[in-house]
Amino acid sequence: MNSIFDTGLEQNGANHTPMTPLGFIARTAEVYPDRLAIVHGELRQSWAQTYARCRRLASALQQHGIGKNDTVAVMLPNTPPMVEAHFGVPMAGAVLNALNTRLDPQTIAFMLDHGEAKALIVDPEYAGVVAKALALRQSQAPILLIDVEDALYGEASERLGRLSYEALLAQGDAGFDWQLPGDEWDAIALNYTSGTTGNPKGVVYHHRGAAVNAISNVLEWDMPKFAVYLWTLPMFHCNGWCFPWTVALRAGVNVCLRRVDAQAIFSAIKQHGVSHYCGAPIVHSLLVNAPAALKEGVPAGVKCMVAGAAPPAAMIEGMEQLGFDLTHVYGLTEVYGPVMVCAQQPDWQAMDIGERARLNARQGLRYHLQRDAQVRDPETLAPVPQDGQTMGEIMLRGNIAMKGYLKNPEATQEAFRGGWFHTGDLAVQDPDGYIKIKDRSKDIIISGGENISSIEVEDVLYRHPAVLAAAVVAKPDARWGETPCAFVELKPGAQVSAEDIVAHCKKHLAGFKIPRAVVFGELPKTSTGKIQKFELRKQAGSADAIDS
Template sequence: MQELHFAVPMAGAILCTFNTRHDSTMIATLLTHSETKILFVDHQFLHTALAALNLLKPPHTKPPLIVTITYEGTPPQSELNTNAYHQYESLIEGGVSGFNVVRPTDEWDPISLNYTSGTTSRPKGVVYSHRGAYLNSIATVFMHGMGARTTYLWTVPMFHCNGWCVTWGLAAIGGTNICIRRCDPKDIFDNIDLHKVTHMGGAPTVLNMIVNSPVTERKPLPHKVEIMTGGAPPPPLILSKMEELGFGVSHLYGLTETYGPGTLCLWKPEWDSLPTEERLKLKTRQGVRHLGLDSVDVKDPITMESVECDGKAMGEVMFRGNTVMSGYLKDTKATEEAFAGGWFRSGDLAVKHPDGYIEVKDRSKDIIISGGENISTVEVETVIYSHPAVLEVAVVARPDNHWGQTPCAFVKLKDGFSVDGQEIIDYCRNRMPRYMAPKTVIFEDLPRTSTGKVQKFLLREKAKALGSIS
């Protein structure tokens, strides 16, 4: 994948990385929508790819040429249900050493296509330009404090926003890639120890996995390992435990539509002397724009006026600049809606503090309105996360005939712990306004998308089916 991030654009083609967790039906949908001509497949996912090809509908969709990346245990060629079959290494060996790079005719030409976590019926293909990818690659390297001796451990998938553009940025500084086949705490600690890893990245779910790993799977870090986290506001408790293990955590924020990272909670030296709880709370802010982005702001989605910098007035996070997508492939309507008013609308609700740092409170569709009060599910989840028995939590709205909506918490407990719903409710009531505390607690595994995000729409459906609590 790392090689293809360079080879595909250099051949004048567009890179489109598919999520390895997708099933054959989704892969078939994306192959059709993207009009893929060549499909590179690791042998581990060959069965899924072949099943996807069987779902394509000729002559409307021409099956792509397949190139397999083979290792020991790869099925023989006879098992491939395709006439166009090549092996990756053979393809490379047959290359022309004097090949002239096919450079873009314009810096706004597309370099890659990335699909968001959507439904099979309406995938959103986000188009990246050469200019945007270049700028975000450099910005990410600066944000993460990388240098020529950087050794980067890949736990952020390269199919996700082109690895937050680190795929290109790491090569620009001459860094070293360490790749693992699965995101497993033991593999993470083993590789950090073996390769003296200096930097890595990971969503809060990865951080949660690391801090809750068995002590027997851990190894002392050879030095402080800098880790970037983003995707959802990380709970302060998780940040604290990561620091105790020897990681230096920096928090960034962005979307697929912003090439991954768009802002960083740029750390201020004076914050080091603050009490731990206050310091960790500051670190969960989404912060300020990076050097490659023109503008980020929190605006009223109707009037497009900027909200007050008081840490209270809420609006929608909006972006503008070269590191914002060119648009959604074959979806003019969705593109126009996303850029209504001249800014890219993130769909995230946030406040802006007096120092200009933004803090995301919730997704606009996730906010709970109870008795006329807005409740941030992120704030409720943060409190529940701090309970020693809780491994994962997601909070959604449950309908209520009297209050309109009330918080409903879906909780997964750590192994060996046993608590009831009332204990979680009481724990919250002792730590936040009573109206914000959940009135319902359900213990179960959380459903996730192929990119690891909690599927809150499924949880909302479950909560809705429960009916009113009062």
């Protein structure tokens, strides 16, 4: 039976609108048309200009037959066309597939085919790898190829298509009357997982989730109007953690950066008054360990966000010395990037650096607009005790979750089993509710029947003053089954032996947790700075053990 609050009170166009981040740029262009939107080299582009270019892109794509639920792939660095694609592509009703710019041709070919790309926008830097990928495609379906020109890169070595990006935009209408999605559940973006085993999975985002996470970014950071955001985080990674849409929401400034290096970052911070940036731990460590001359004149108060691994004490201390305010977040591709935050409590500031680092290393609590984040038993789905000891799996649910995996209903069903998204990260929950990762389920080392957390060992390695980066994986052992193998990247100029590393670990770890092998060298990393443990596992089998 209908309630009195249902009868004659249906949704209609006047009282219900699908949530989408596309409205953010429309409002900002209306309210702050002359405010600076994009900085790239000598380019200075206002929000009115940016909005008009996005509408031109949408209009032109539709003229070329691209519309609802068609995939538009882009192979772009953090440049203005990448910002514009986050609005122009979905304004055409299409789905944006931002490709990882460091992938090999075979993987790119798979993604183009699997995602059924109808168009591909390519920066000149990646024309060569894309040309190889196109030759490897299995599909015969045509792709509209669009070449970007960028003076900061130089002349393109080869052109893939007959149409340049600027020529495409010239075909479009700056006043194009784009439409909201018919349903906020409509797809807005397609992002591929790293694919460490087998083919990568296609993660499908919806308009509602993109809008909700963009708003949560503002709330978690207390991000002010007109914030100046530096693009150190690749926009292809979880759509830049939804920050292209977040920056538009706050009428902020996108300071583009083709390449990440310490000199370029510090220069941009000083020149443009950067207030916010994001990145993996390797990005922040790059700044902490940069020459002192580069740090001169850097203003205090820059807000930075870190994800991908818990920030070690040395990084937190180094960021404090820079005067930067570090926020630790946690997430995955399947949840639009960050979905949990280690919200800092006021009394933490009075604690010593070691205790602050311990507290800040936790993954924390759910984002404002996420319904729930808990540690639960992966089999029974029951919540584990909040005792900081009982291990379970981090599970999430709410608006900030993907639609599912493209063309993979079995994987989607398994990921959402029991009404929760299963992250695969093993963790404990402290009495204050904060969640702390202990390991990925696949990264637990089982030695002589004892479970060893690789993250626990890595935390100890990071305390060594000579260590820049560290990763621990299982090494096959005839007696124990597995033993820890440490891969260590040293700071420039540092000299330390494997025996020194082991001696350091013995001061902080139980004997069975101490690495039996130590390998020095640069660690393999993804384009977002995450250490590729699957590559290290391949090497661990041939690493020599240390006598101890």
